[in-house]
Amino acid sequence: MSTPLERCHLVDLPKISDPRGNLTFIEGGRHIPFDIQRVYYLYDVPGGSERGGHAHKGLHQLIVAMSGSFDVILDDGTAKRRFHLNRSYYGLYVCPMIWRELDNFSSGSVCMVLASNRYDEDDYYRDYDQFLAAALPAPRSQP
Ligand code: TYD
Secondary structure (H helix, E strand, C coil): CCCHHHHCEEEECCEECCCCCCEECCCECCCECCCCCEEEEECCCCCCCCEEEEEECCCCEEEEEEECCEEEEEECCCCEEEEEECCCCEEEEECCCCEEEEECCCCCCEEEEEECCCCCHHHEECCHHHHHHHHCCCCCCCC
16 A cells, blocks of 8 residues: 555646647646645745645645746655656645645745645644654554
8 A cells, every 4th residue: 555655746737838838737636636626826935935834634735836946845754755846737746644845945936736625724734743643553552
């Protein structure tokens, strides 16, 4: 069985190349494994700042660098992986129960997130230790 971190992956999005300007589209349930209920984006991020130290209990997300570049660090409590996003024709699929941080923003970058549900504060882990307690099975007590 794959780990939550192994279920996260880069998604190549369709790209219609055109000398007038390229076009990319995303259909929920087709290009990404969830229906899109919400879109939000980070912009005017000062170069060098960090965002998004939290995890979600049930939310599926696709993160796309619509402009500029930034890094996404994913952590399932057991292992970590850093992705550098810098193109608007691919995105990073993030499954539930992943602690997620964003850093290394270039100036003028725009981070768009497609999400499987509306905003719900109850879906967040904002405390890393609480996330770990939920993500990792409790050690079995010695007999
Ligand atoms: P948050 O998800 O905590 O972002 P970060 O971890 O990068 O700081 O969101 C920041 C604030 O925006 C928080 O008060 C919740 C609010 N928010 C919404 O109201 N709706 C949304 O869809 C999102 C993503 C955030």
